[in-house]
Amino acid sequence: MLLRNILYIYGILFPLIWIVHKILGTNTLLDTGTRLLIFVLCFVVGYGIQKSSGKRRDTLRYIAYLLLISITYYNIHLCYISQFSLENIVMNLVVYFLTILTLDNAPMMFGYFALALIGNFISSVIVLDKTRFYHFIIPTVLSYLGSAIVQYLRIKERNFLFLKEDYIEKSKFSEKDGVIITDTDTRILYINDIAKKYVDSGFDKEFLLLTKVIFPVDELDQKIGYPRIIELSNDSHIEVHYSRVEYQSDPCFMIRIFDRTNEIRSDREYRRVHKIQSEIIEFAGEGIVYLNNEGFVQYLNEKALKLLDLTREEIIGETFHNKVHHSNFDGTTYDDDTFPVKETYLEGKSFHIPLDVFWKKDGSFFYTEYISTPVLESGRPVGAVLIFRDISGKKKQDDLDKQYRDELLHLSNTSNRFLEIYTQSELFRYIAEELHSITNGSAIVVNSFDPDLDIFTIRAHAGFGKYFTELYNLLGRDLKGFYYSLDSQDPAYELNRTDNTKSGIEDGLFELKFGNFNRKICKQIEYLVSSKKIFILSLNYKGYFLGNVIIFHKQEVFENSTMVEVFQNQACINLHRKIMERSIFREKFRYDTVIQETSIFYCELNMDGIVLFINPALEELLDYSREELVGKNWWSVVQPGMKYEEIQEFLKHIKVSPTLRSKSSITTKKNIQFDSTWDWIYKSNPDSGDEIITGIGLEVNY
Missing domain, CATH: 3.30.450.20 (PAS domain)
Incomplete structure (x- = not known):
């Protein structure tokens, strides 16, 4: 578009200039005043182009184009009438100046000026040769050609700050x-x-x-x-x-x-990560504390404040050791040098402390685990980060687990100890001593019950020590004599056949439920042994009342009631076993005679079901001789309809419940079946380790 405008201007103005030249003549076309006016106009237009913008700038450019054409024509005219002169040189400088203002860059400016000089030179040659036909056409065409090339370059080649x-x-x-x-x-x-x-x-x-x-x-x-x-x-x-x-x-x-x-993405990611890190630190599930290299607290997150029960104002600027780590759990004070974190912020060492205590504002403490890590600048420690958490619950659970393991080990040893005891007197004494140990030093009285005489008998005691004299003076007799003197308005078995353990632990009974044990006397004994509560443990196995244990405890509750209850069950099982063994062995001769002559059906089996003995009455019923049946499997011969699973279930229950009643069908040698009811008794010989199942046929339906 710019090239088109230039061609239009040149095409219109050139004929006008030629007409003026013909009218005014050669010598009067431009005088000295006209030249000065053109110079002034050139500078004014150039200044205007530099300072203006928009449409005004474009208008001034068009004026500059007119001046450029006029000066070019005048330059040609000078070549026509004379040789090169000072005027010629000045006018060419003006052309150069206008070219700078209009064409804007050095390459186009030099190109235009070079073409103008070539045109002038050719014009001069033509004038000297008197070839007047070309003295307008050639320089004008060359000037137009130069302008066209320069404008094309201007469109094609954009320059910045006069650079390509x-x-x-x-x-x-x-x-x-x-x-x-x-x-x-x-x-x-x-x-x-x-x-x-x-x-x-x-x-x-x-x-x-x-x-x-x-x-x-x-x-x-x-x-x-x-x-x-x-x-x-x-x-x-x-x-x-x-x-x-x-x-x-x-x-x-x-x-x-x-x-x-x-x-921006890096900054955004940094801010996002920084925000997340800040939130993680602030709302972490662990307490986080920053200490400077003098041990003063500079920062705590919310969790740390909550665990320590402090506000920021109460802890910021304080030494962490003096504020929360001054004492051990037993109240003994710590020296500042024993605080491992001090080595962290002074020497750059890291520590992991699995167990320590921190103190709260209210004077209570909690168990804690913490890690201290140094903060380094140029390789030198300038502070420490302390990360801690409350492990009081874990510590309590660990203590309970340890106690549980110790109790299991103790109970395991107890079970083994029960098996080593041969007499009832040893068993009662062991029960008293063991309960005295389990209950952390409580006074223990163990009583046995004789259902035939309906009386209690003190069999063992532990933990009374120096109180025996006071008890004797108080009761007028020793403890054993006092028990023998008890009167029972109601049968003791009826009062004690249910297990009183649970109600005893919950209610802390102050009166014993056998006979008429005076409440006042019980309280006096409680005072003498410095106890807080009196508990009763019934020795009751499967409805068979064996006796009870009186515990004068120093606390209002049992700290290890589970262990006491487990021991109670073990004591009941082993006490019942001893009573049964004692009864069996005590009456062995009589039983042997009775078994041989009675009409009751009797047999003995081992745990594999192998028949060891049958009495004559059972021989007659089954039509088997003793020699035919001994060594055979009872469930294969006598009870062939019993399934394997039922046999295993029977063996499982007979060991847990030494006396078991069952109804079953038996088969004789002649393949006759009878419905029968049997009592099965489990016996073990502690000397040999043999286990025997004794069967007593109570009822047979022919």
């Missing part, structure tokens, strides 16, 4: 940054490939030239000196700088675009 575009592309600020140059009307004069990528219009770079940027000039003026960050649609970010520069000698705007996507 390839040099701009290599400049340091353009390697990664986008550059857009606009004129004062915000029309794009230059845009590099990087800027075009951010514009992302879909048009070629050549098409974008001379198109307008969207924002108005006054808004662009306000942006100068104030860089801004713009977020693009593809989650990328650019930083845009606006400034005024000169482009091809004209004032214009330069928009520099810097890719800040990586920086």
Whole structure:
């Protein structure tokens, strides 16, 4: 478009200038005043072009084009009438000056000036040769040709700050940054490939030239000196700088675009991670404390404040050791030098302390586990980070687990000890001593019950020690004699056949439920043995009442009631076993005689079901002789209909419950079946370790 305007102006003005030349004549075309006026106009127009913008600038450019054409024509005229002179040189300098103002860059300026000189030179040759036909045409055509070439270069080749575009592309600020140059009307004069990528219009770079940027000039003026960050649609970010520069000698705007996507993403990720880290630290499930290199607290998170029951104002600026680590759990004070964290912030050592105590504001403490890590600057410790947590629950559970393991070991040893006891007197004494140990020193009285005589008998005691004299004076007799003297208004068995253990532990009974044990006497005994509660443990096995244990306990509850209860069950089982063994062995001879002569069916089996003995009555019933049946499997011969699972269930229960009643069908040698009811008794010989099942047939339906 610019080239077209130039051609139009040249095409219209050239004939007009030629007509003026013919009218005014050769010598009067331009006098000295006219030359001065042209010079003044050239400088005024040049100054106006430099200072103006928009339409006014374009108008002044057109005036400059007219002056340029006029001076070019006058230059040709000088060549026509004379040789080169001072006037010729001055006029060529004016042409050079106007070329700077209108064509804006050095390559086009030198190109135009060179073509003008060539035209003048050819014109001079023509004048000297008197070939007048070419003295207008040749220089004019050459001048037009020079202007056309220069304007083409202007469109084809955009320069920045009087530098070629390839040099701009290599400049340091353009390697990664986008550059857009606009004129004062915000029309794009230059845009590099990087800027075009951010514009992302879909048009070629050549098409974008001379198109307008969207924002108005006054808004662009306000942006100068104030860089801004713009977020693009593809989650990328650019930083845009606006400034005024000169482009091809004209004032214009330069928009520099810097890719800040990586920086912003990194910063955003850093802030996100920092926020997460801050939240993790602040709301972590563990207490976090920062100490400086003098041991003063600089920071605590919320969890630390909650665990220590402190506010920030109460702890910030205080020494951590003096505030929360001053004493051991037993009240003995710690020296500051024993605090491991001190070595952390002074010497840079790390520590893991699995068990320690921290103190709260209210004077209570909690068990804690903590890790101390140094904070280093240039390799030197400047503080310490302390991470701790409350392990009171874990410590309590560990103590309970240890106690449980100790109790299991103790009970295991107890079970073995029960098996080593041969007499009832030893068993009662062991029960008293063991309960005295389990209950942490309580006074124990163990009584046995004789259902035939319906009386209690004190069999053993433990833990009374020095109180025996006081008890004797109080009761008027020793403890054993006092028990023998008890009167029972109701049968003791009826009062004690239920297990009183649970109610005793819960209610802390102050009266014993056998006979008429006076409440006042019980309280006096309680006072003498310095106990807080009196508990009763019934020795009751499967409804068979064996006796009871009176415990004068020093606390209101049992700390290890489970262990006491387990021991009670073991004592009942073994006491019942001893009573049964004693009864069996005591009456062995009588039983042997009775078994041989009685009509009751009797047999003995081992745990594999092998028949060891049958009495004559059972021989007659089954039609087997003793020799035929001994050594055979009872369940294969006599009870063939009994399933394997039923046999295993029977053996399992007979060991747990030494007396077991069952109904079953038996088969004789003649394959006759009878329904029968049997009592089965489990016996073991502690000397040999043999286990025997005795069967007594109570009822047979023929």
